[in-house]
Amino acid sequence: xxxxxxxxxSLRRIIAGGFGRIALILALGGALVAIGGTAxxxxxxxxxxxxxxxxxxxxxxxxxxxxxxxxxxDAQGTGPLASVLSVxxxxxxxxxxxxxxxxxxxRLHAVIDGRRPIGGHGPSEMPIWGExxxxxxxxxxxxxxxxxxxAELLVAGRISAILRFLxxxxxx
Numbered sequence: 001x002x003x004x005x006x007x008x009x010s011l012r013r014i015i016a017g018g019f020g021r022i023a024l025i026l027a028l029g030g031a032l033v034a035i036g037g038t039a040x041x042x043x044x045x046x047x048x049x050x051x052x053x054x055x056x057x058x059x060x061x062x063x064x065x066x067x068x069x070x071x072x073x074d075a076q077g078t079g080p081l082a083s084v085l086s087v088x089x090x091x092x093x094x095x096x097x098x099x100x101x102x103x104x105x106x107r108l109h110a111v112i113d114g115r116r117p118i119g120g121h122g123p124s125e126m127p128i129w130g131e132x133x134x135x136x137x138x139x140x141x142x143x144x145x146x147x148x149x150x151a152e153l154l155v156a157g158r159i160s161a162i163l164r165f166l167x168x169x170x171x172x
Contacts, residue, residue: 052168059165062158066129075169085125096170103167112159133158 052060064073070089072078077089096103110116113130137151 055161055164056168059161059163062162063165075166087125092166093169093171095166103170105163108163109159112162129159130155
């Protein structure tokens with residue numbers, strides 16, 4: 001939890017700085033256009049050494065901190081809580097294969113965010129990460145006026161980083 005607090009303090013400094021919004025917009029822009037990079041095997045710690053781009057490395061860290069407890073470090077649905085859940089935890093390394101080779105980033109963004117129900121998916125045991133990440137941003141000082149936009153940019157940036165990591169670990 002201490003590491004999250006440190007991250008929140010860093011985000012507060014970025015937001016409070018004169019170029020905070022510009023930095024956030026550029027970071028989000030980078031997240032949205034991050035294409036390419038070398039694919040790494042699933043759950044490889046030390047993504048930088050494995051050829052992941054910076055966004056995917058950040059996504060790997062977020063995935064390990066927030067998602068691996070259910071999905072496993074290998075992203076194959078083998079986390080320590082997987083066996084106690086009432087629904088099977090999906091293998092996230094085969095998403096592109098299940099979608100004809102395309103990685104459905106927009107759809108997955110909505111699933112991870114979880115604040116807007118997605119038709120046909122029914123109830124989910126997955127946490128509503130959009131609310132959790134937004135609460136982190138608010139705790140870092142991103143509230144009121146343009147700061148509400150800043151909080152949403154932080155949510156989108158974190159989810160985009162996780163998606164970039166997941167895209168990098170897809171099996172061929």
